[in-house]
Amino acid sequence: METFVAIQSRSSIKKFSDETVHRELVEKCLESATWAPNHRMTEPWQFRVLLGDARIRLTEAIAEQMSALTSGEHEAAPEEHGTLICDRVAVSLKKLGDVRQSLEIEKIRRKLLSAPVIICVYSDQGGDPVTARENFSATAAAVQNFLLCAHDLGLGAIWRTAEYFEGPRVKSFLNVEGGATFVAAIYLGYSDQRQITRRRTSWEKKTLWI
Numbered sequence: 495m496e497t498f499v500a501i502q503s504r505s506s507i508k509k510f511s512d513e514t515v516h517r518e519l520v521e522k523c524l525e526s527a528t529w530a531p532n533h534r535m536t537e538p539w540q541f542r543v544l545l546g547d548a549r550i551r552l553t554e555a556i557a558e559q560m561s562a563l564t565s566g567e568h569e570a571a572p573e574e575h576g577t578l579i580c581d582r583v584a585v586s587l588k589k590l591g592d593v594r595q596s597l598e599i600e601k602i603r604r605k606l607l608s609a610p611v612i613i614c615v616y617s618d619q620g621g622d623p624v625t626a627r628e629n630f631s632a633t634a635a636a637v638q639n640f641l642l643c644a645h646d647l648g649l650g651a652i653w654r655t656a657e658y659f660e661g662p663r664v665k666s667f668l669n670v671e672g673g674a675t676f677v678a679a680i681y682l683g684y685s686d687q688r689q690i691t692r693r694r695t696s697w698e699k700k701t702l703w704i
């Protein structure tokens with residue numbers, strides 16, 4: 495597919511068929527991701543591919559994380575990345591109460607099972623804030639490479655985010671070190687929906703020539 499055509503015709507896919515995605519296709523998307531630009535060749539991306547049962551085990555880790563957060567068991571080190579997010583989630587979960595929490599978990603489980611493959615993407619923090627920001631940017635570029643490659647291969651995908659991917663229990667389940675920053679959960683599969691190409695504001699309105 496010609497590059498501009500691929501860029502313009504890609505759109506987020508939310509509904510997937512049950513059709514299995516062959517491993518080689520996922521590997522091709524991952525390889526494309528790693529060709530993203532990155533400053534000082536830090537190659538900061540980390541990918542975790544979840545198939546089949548792993549999506550259920552992830553839901554269990556999320557549920558454990560939620561109950562640890564609400565019962566106050568989670569004692570994060572002050573420097574732990576994601577602590578603020580976890581605290582915020584804990585407060586809102588406490589307000590939800592047990593029943594709403596189970597409903598929330600069920601919603602998450604259904605969402606995670608809606609795609610045959612989920613790729614969690616994290617970025618290395620690097621030693622300082624500037625490197626952390628550059629690493630995050632490079633990893634975001636890697637995610638876009640992945641999405642375009644998936645589209646070119648006839649697959650559907652969506653870039654999703656959720657606060658629970660920042661939490662310690664989920665990071666430990668995914669074997670991601672605590673300092674890594676969550677960038678994306680890519681839901682991948684064969685599309686089971688009509689292709690919608692969303693509109694964009696014209697580039698002219700976003701551009702000043704100086």
Ligand SMILES: Cc1cc2nc3c(=O)[nH]c(=O)nc-3n(C[C@H](O)[C@H](O)[C@H](O)COP(=O)(O)O)c2cc1C
Pocket residue numbers: 504505506507652653654655656690692
């Ligand atoms: C950083 C980021 C986070 C996103 N998180 C979500 C999400 O959590 N849920 C969702 O449905 N879409 C999410 N999206 C997808 C956007 O909603 C989607 O890209 C946007 O509506 C434009 O549509 P398109 O991708 O079809 O062009 C996210 C996209 C980005 C770049």
